[in-house]
Amino acid sequence: GAVVSQHPSWVICKSGTSVKIECRSLDFQATTMFWYRQFPKQSLMLMATSNEGSKATYEQGVEKDKFLINHASLTLSTLTVTSAHPEDSSFYICSASGDRGLYEQYFGPGTRLTVT
Amino acid sequence: ILNVEQSPQSLHVQEGDSTNFTCSFPSSNFYALHWYRWETAKSPEALFVMTLNGDEKKKGRISATLNTKEGYSYLYIKGSQPEDSATYLCASLTTDSWGKLQFGAGTQVVVTP
Numbered sequence: 001g002a003v004v005s006q007h008p009s010w011v012i013c014k015s016g017t018s019v020k021i022e023c024r025s026l027d028f029q030a031t032t033m034f035w036y037r038q039f040p041k042q043s044l045m046l047m048a049t050s051n052e053g054s055k056a057t058y059e060q061g062v063e064k065d066k067f068l069i070n071h072a073s074l075t076l077s078t079l080t081v082t083s084a085h086p087e088d089s090s091f092y093i094c095s096a097s098g099d100r101g102l103y104e105q106y107f108g109p110g111t112r113l114t115v116t
Numbered sequence: 117i118l119n120v121e122q123s124p125q126s127l128h129v130q131e132g133d134s135t136n137f138t139c140s141f142p143s144s145n146f147y148a149l150h151w152y153r154w155e156t157a158k159s160p161e162a163l164f165v166m167t168l169n170g171d172e173k174k175k176g177r178i179s180a181t182l183n184t185k186e187g188y189s190y191l192y193i194k195g196s197q198p199e200d201s202a203t204y205l206c207a208s209l210t211t212d213s214w215g216k217l218q219f220g221a222g223t224q225v226v227v228t229p
Contacts, residue, residue, distance in 0.1 A: 034217075043219040049216060107152075
């Protein structure tokens with residue numbers, strides 16, 4: 001149980017275009033979803049936290065107008081990278097949490113974004 | 117310690133050998149410590165969630181210990197197998213983090229036959 005899918009697994013886009021990444025909890029209801037970004041050899045860095053039906057909370061330094069997060073249902077959250085630039089090239093990974101106890105998070109497999 | 121740190125960054129292990137590595141985390145306001153196993157091209161898989169000082173958890177050949185007072189956790193792999201090759205992540209949760217995990221950079225384990 002606790003399976004999270006993420007789509008696409010990799011994407012290449014041209015500078016200036018927008019890219020949408022989907023994160024779905026397949027067998028549980030995710031009250032909270034998290035979006036992370038990872039640069040090579042570095043930790044997963046939290047970008048934002050989203051709760052179903054409410055606005056996402058962004059971490060300091062993350063541009064909310066550039067990284068649009070929508071958590072419209074208990075099973076789906078999307079991250080849209082708007083007007084992508086080469087410096088946005090990175091690995092993006094989502095996780096979902098359905099409990100409020102130990103805050104266990106279940107991760108998707110991640111999306112490799114390359115902006116040319 | 118303000119950040120979560122893992123050491124070593126990577127290690128190579130001969131099949132059959134045992135190994136261990138460390139996660140250091142902030143000890144103040146401690147709530148829980150998570151361990152994940154992350155194979156290439158797959159989702160990170162939850163191994164353990166640890167909360168109590170002195171706790172030890174085991175899953176097959178993998179076990180972990182926790183010292184919340186000094187802020188460290190060890191992960192042990194007994195009799196390493198090639199399928200144990202993965203990056204092992206730890207993540208700290210504090211009482212004031214509102215459910216947000218703070219991750220270490222991981223220890224990459226490569227088990228060679």
